[in-house]
Amino acid sequence: MKKYLTLFALIGLMVSPSAWAQTEASSGGMMSMDSNQMALLIIIGVIIGVIILLLILMIYLMSFISAVFRKENPALAEEPSWWDSFKERFVTGDIEEEQAHEKLMSDHSYDGIQELDNFMPPWLQYVFIGTIVFAVGYYANYTVFGIGMTGIEEYEEELRIEAIAAESRSLTADASIDETNVTLDDSGPALGAGKTIFEANCAACHAIDGGGGVGPNLTDKYWLHGGDIKDVFAVVKYGVIEKGMVPWEDQLNPKEIQEVSSYILSLQGTTPAAPKDPQGELYSGGSTSESEAPAESMTAADTTAVVTPAE
Secondary structure, three states: OHHHHHHHHHHHHHHHHHHHHHHHHHHHHHHOOOHHHHHHHHHHHHHHHHHHHHHHHHHHHHHHHHHHHHHHOHHHHHOOOHHHHHHHHHHOOOHHHHHHOOOEEEEEEEOOEEEEOOOOOHHHHHHHHHHHHHHHHHHHHHHHOOOOOOHHHHHHHHHHHHHHHHHHHHHHHHHOOOOOOOOOOOOHHHHHHHHHHHHHHOHHHHOOOOOOOOOOOOOOOEEOOOOOHHHHHHHHHHOEHHHOEOOOOOOOOHHHHHHHHHHHHHOOOOOOOOOOOOOOEEEEOOEEEHHHOOHHHHOHHHHOOOOOOOO
16 A cells, blocks of 8 residues: 555655646636635535545555455465556666676775666666657757747747737727826827827817917917816817817827827917917916906907817
8 A cells, every 4th residue: 555655645746846836826816716616616626636535545445455366366476566567667677686686896995885886777767768859859849840939039929919918008098098087198209199180180270389260279378168188188079069169089089189188288388470369267277267367358259269170
């Protein structure tokens, strides 16, 4: 029975590192399982444990029956068991035959200790042959046939996959931008893209320099619907139907609306060629003051001015 226990112990030692690694790698996934999945996992574990116990019991019964047969039939006792045959052929070799030959090396004696010229155990021979076969296959796979990827190719492939993942994350983040979480993006690329969008869609009503035309002046501090980035974003996205400005949410994505809104706010303080008179209320740092709005901005002509991008 000890030899079977030894065999199972060796198998356990070989599989334990991978088992522990798998446990560590999947610990995060197990924490996210619901109760049904955890119950199913426990049931599967119990079933596997029962199967292993049955296998151990079966091997024990086989060894017990073999011992009974050997005891009743002396002829069978002289024959080696399958384990002894396996161990002699693949693990230890024929020790008695090796010990029958003189293995002492008389010229290798130090302090009364003589070196033995022992043979290489079969398992070590198979490991050595296996390393040679693996080395030949490894070299052919990466060098001769070119099937496997080199380290540089693997690195480039990982960069490609990460670039795709980064683009996907960026698209997801851009799609989630709305009037509740939009922020001012005053970076060069964003303002450049916003300027292109403004000149193509908004300049017809607000002038190329934002000074206003059919629509109001975008360079002063007076706003009809609020001068915060979220206010401007909402106006561009939903439009002002009663004033004639169409919504742009079907033609511009959230990122583009953020860019053009940021560009509009960057026009604050500039000097247009023909600025239109101020309209609306004075906006200063998140608040508006109706009392500070100029009288000329409250005329009937100005209150009907529209903010309409070009079609």
